[in-house]
Amino acid sequence: MNHRTDRRAFLRAAGAVVGGLTLFPETADGRQKGKNAANGGYVLPSNLAMYNALSLVFGRAGDRAITANLFAQDKLEAVVEYGTQPNKYSSRTPPVTLATGQPLEMAINDLRPGTRYYYRLLSRKPGESAFHARPECQFHTRRPVGSSFTFCVQGDSHPERPQMSEPNLYARTLQHAAGCRPDLYFCMGDDFSVDKVRTVSADSLAAPYLLQRPFLSLVAQFASLYLVNGNHEQASLFNYNQTDERHEVAVGVQTARNRFFPMPATDGIYTGDTKELKGIGLLRDYFAWTWGDALFVVLDNYWHSQAIVDSGFKGGGNKKATDDKKNRDWWGITLGDEQYHWFRKTLEGSRARYKFVFAHHVMGTGRGGVEASENYEWGGKSKGKSTAGEFKKHRPGWELPVHQLMAKHGVSIFFQGHDHLYARQIRDGVIYQEVPLPADPTYTAFNDDAYTSGTKLANSGYLRVSVSPEEAKVDYVRSWLPKDETSSQKTGDIAHSYSVKPRT
Numbered sequence: 094m095n096h097r098t099d100r101r102a103f104l105r106a107a108g109a110v111v112g113g114l115t116l117f118p119e120t121a122d123g124r125q126k127g128k129n130a131a132n133g134g135y136v137l138p139s140n141l142a143m144y145n146a147l148s149l150v151f152g153r154a155g156d157r158a159i160t161a162n163l164f165a166q167d168k169l170e171a172v173v174e175y176g177t178q179p180n181k182y183s184s185r186t187p188p189v190t191l192a193t194g195q196p197l198e199m200a201i202n203d204l205r206p207g208t209r210y211y212y213r214l215l216s217r218k219p220g221e222s223a224f225h226a227r228p229e230c231q232f233h234t235r236r237p238v239g240s241s242f243t244f245c246v247q248g249d250s251h252p253e254r255p256q257m258s259e260p261n262l263y264a265r266t267l268q269h270a271a272g273c274r275p276d277l278y279f280c281m282g283d284d285f286s287v288d289k290v291r292t293v294s295a296d297s298l299a300a301p302y303l304l305q306r307p308f309l310s311l312v313a314q315f316a317s318l319y320l321v322n323g324n325h326e327q328a329s330l331f332n333y334n335q336t337d338e339r340h341e342v343a344v345g346v347q348t349a350r351n352r353f354f355p356m357p358a359t360d361g362i363y364t365g366d367t368k369e370l371k372g373i374g375l376l377r378d379y380f381a382w383t384w385g386d387a388l389f390v391v392l393d394n395y396w397h398s399q400a401i402v403d404s405g406f407k408g409g410g411n412k413k414a415t416d417d418k419k420n421r422d423w424w425g426i427t428l429g430d431e432q433y434h435w436f437r438k439t440l441e442g443s444r445a446r447y448k449f450v451f452a453h454h455v456m457g458t459g460r461g462g463v464e465a466s467e468n469y470e471w472g473g474k475s476k477g478k479s480t481a482g483e484f485k486k487h488r489p490g491w492e493l494p495v496h497q498l499m500a501k502h503g504v505s506i507f508f509q510g511h512d513h514l515y516a517r518q519i520r521d522g523v524i525y526q527e528v529p530l531p532a533d534p535t536y537t538a539f540n541d542d543a544y545t546s547g548t549k550l551a552n553s554g555y556l557r558v559s560v561s562p563e564e565a566k567v568d569y570v571r572s573w574l575p576k577d578e579t580s581s582q583k584t585g586d587i588a589h590s591y592s593v594k595p596r597t
């Protein structure tokens with residue numbers, strides 16, 4: 094679409110916030126165009142097809158409420174019945190009508206803090222009198238200090254890349270993680286790539302989000318989901334600031350992200366980005382909260398950097414390369430003043446015994462963990478150059494580079510993706526944990542030469558973190574396609590484990 098021709102129509106089609114009203118796609122037959130957009134055959138195994146028809150994704154879990162984002166391919170009426178005992182549902186939500194291809198957020202309120210709930214999702218088609226019940230699932234409200242719980246983390250899922258992502262293996266990983274009954278589930282980014290988009294439209298930009306809905310619902314019907322922004326999402330300030338179709342890309346992808354997945358914004362539980370962007374509203378891109386004895390911080394590498402951070406958008410009519418990595422201004426790549434100062438205050442003000450920080454990558458680009466953490470705003474050094482006064486000059490008002498700030502405040506683990514392998518390193522007491530791919534059918538350790546220390550292991554699988562007052566134990570849980578399992582390699586095997594002690 095030409096940027097100048099019909100901007101308002103575009104925003105309407107993207108379901109954007111315009112003039113305070115949320116406008117959703119409208120088509121002649123009332124169906125969302127492109128709901129079955131080409132997905133390159135990346136579909137759930139047939140035994141899980143019901144999640145294509147109807148899916149539930151939790152987010153924004155709190156003390157007394159959780160948000161369920163519901164999505165149905167065809168018009169349905171839905172109800173959630175729930176209670177604190179298995180198979181006994183003492184409460185139910187009012188029924189909601191799901192329009193064809195339109196996500197809908199439903200808050201489940203008046204819950205008890207620190208409580209496990211059991212629930213069933215019921216649905217019926219127009220004209221049906223009886224509801225159909227899904228198997229029982231669970232969710233948990235916010236844990237109090239001193240309690241034990243589990244959270245899980247997946248690395249880049251890259252469904253657009255068949256060479257490193259296989260849908261049956263992805264479903265297998267997600268289902269295995271769901272079996273751990275995590276309270277929280279994190280995706281490290283590069284889950285909604287628009288690399289394959291050639292014609293920019295609301296439908297083409299929303300397609301990666303539609304594709305992931307049934308997959309991520311496998312675990313997010315049990316766990317509150319948190320998305321970390323990756324470089325391939327192209328949700329960035331650099332794109333937003335362009336005057337060509339890259340602006341529409343930034344608006345369209347972030348709008349789709351926040352429609353299809355219930356990300357947090359500042360409220361009584363979460364703190365985060367409070368700025369609204371025209372055409373999008375709240376970005377919901379960085380946020381923090383406590384859960385049990387742990388502080389969780391999700392950072393965003395892309396929405397606050399005027400300079401391009403990693404690869405540019407090369408689809409649509411934008412054939413010019415914008416990601417000249419050799420000549421880029423590395424000091425221009427930034428989390429931004431606002432996010433940095435919020436991060437500093439969040440760490441300073443936290444008395445949590447564990448601090449877990451998530452970002453797609455150190456600096457949002459490059460390769461490696463502790464190796465990259467020395468440089469620019471993350472570590473204060475200009476690569477290969479004398480560094481006296483450089484940091485103060487480039488980041489006036491910043492107390493410390495990001496790494497030194499994390500070390501000062503006792504960050505337990507910094508989680509990142511982007512490099513596509515399992516790697517665990519340590520610098521100044523901060524663990525740098527590269528998270529493996531969930532669905533790589535080649536079981537490769539990509540980019541392992543960028544990691545010059547620590548433990549490195551090949552894909553695929555996810556991380557399970559079991560937090561208790563005494564320790565937080567990290568397990569790398571392997572995942573294999575059935576054809577690749579042997580007596581010595583099975584889904585669920587633990588490839589590597591370590592524990593971190595609480596830091597007070």
Ligand SMILES: [Fe+2]
Pocket residue numbers: 249251282283511512513
């Ligand atoms: Fe990636």
Ligand SMILES: [Fe+2]
Pocket residue numbers: 249282283323324325453510511512
């Ligand atoms: Fe990446």
